Amino acid sequence: MEERLKKQIDFILEIDKEKNIFRQTHLSGNGRNENDAEHAWHMAVMAYLLQEYSNEPIDIVRVMLMCLIHDVVEIDAGDTYAYDAEGLKTQKMREEAAKERIYSLLPEDQKKKLSAIFDEFEENQTAEAKFAHAMDNLQPLLLNNSNNGNDWRAHQVSATQVYGRQKKTKEGSQTLYELTDRLIRENIEKGNIREEKCTDL
Numbered sequence: 300m301e302e303r304l305k306k307q308i309d310f311i312l313e314i315d316k317e318k319n320i321f322r323q324t325h326l327s328g329n330g331r332n333e334n335d336a337e338h339a340w341h342m343a344v345m346a347y348l349l350q351e352y353s354n355e356p357i358d359i360v361r362v363m364l365m366c367l368i369h370d371v372v373e374i375d376a377g378d379t380y381a382y383d384a385e386g387l388k389t390q391k392m393r394e395e396a397a398k399e400r401i402y403s404l405l406p407e408d409q410k411k412k413l414s415a416i417f418d419e420f421e422e423n424q425t426a427e428a429k430f431a432h433a434m435d436n437l438q439p440l441l442l443n444n445s446n447n448g449n450d451w452r453a454h455q456v457s458a459t460q461v462y463g464r465q466k467k468t469k470e471g472s473q474t475l476y477e478l479t480d481r482l483i484r485e486n487i488e489k490g491n492i493r494e495e496k497c498t499d500l
Contacts, residue, residue, distance in 0.1 A: 306404060309404045320336075323381075335370045365416055371417075436468045
């Protein structure tokens with residue numbers, strides 16, 4: 300097998316491991332925990348369907364690719380729960396090491412391209428990155444809401460934590476943030492999210 304093709308196949312098989320990385324969020328209908336690959340696929344489809352709500356014009360193919368590859372690093376780094384303060388302290392270091400190992404399986408040109416897209420997502424400066432982050436925040440929120448807030452209750456998540464997480468949603472889509480805000484308020488009223496003094500972002 301040609302060396303370039305061999306490297307591409309090696310990468311393709313390596314990222315299959317993403318299916319074994321399970322998240323805290325459960326599938327809709329109170330199913331099992333979702334895995335990273337399901338989360339990424341769901342985000343990519345959402346991005347295509349909801350692109351009209353982006354605050355700015357976007358390259359939707361780039362956004363979808365960003366959605367699909369943004370959590371590949373968790374094969375090595377593991378999933379860091381959004382409200383795990385201790386885990387968040389080391390997340391960037393763990394993910395940088397994982398990015399170098401996993402993307403280095405690819406031919407150099409593809410390594411550079413995918414690493415750059417991953418970095419763009421992390422830096423959250425472009426319209427594409429901001430919209431991808433909106434998808435990354437909205438997707439688990441929709442699942443949590445569909446499951447009557449079970450995951451929020453299980454982790455005793457507060458309103459301040461949820462609003463803090465959703466700050467990036469507003470940067471990508473004001474319209475989707477308004478939906479998010481309504482769903483958060485409904486779940487506060489139901490007791491699914493701990494109410495405390497917090498202000499809308």
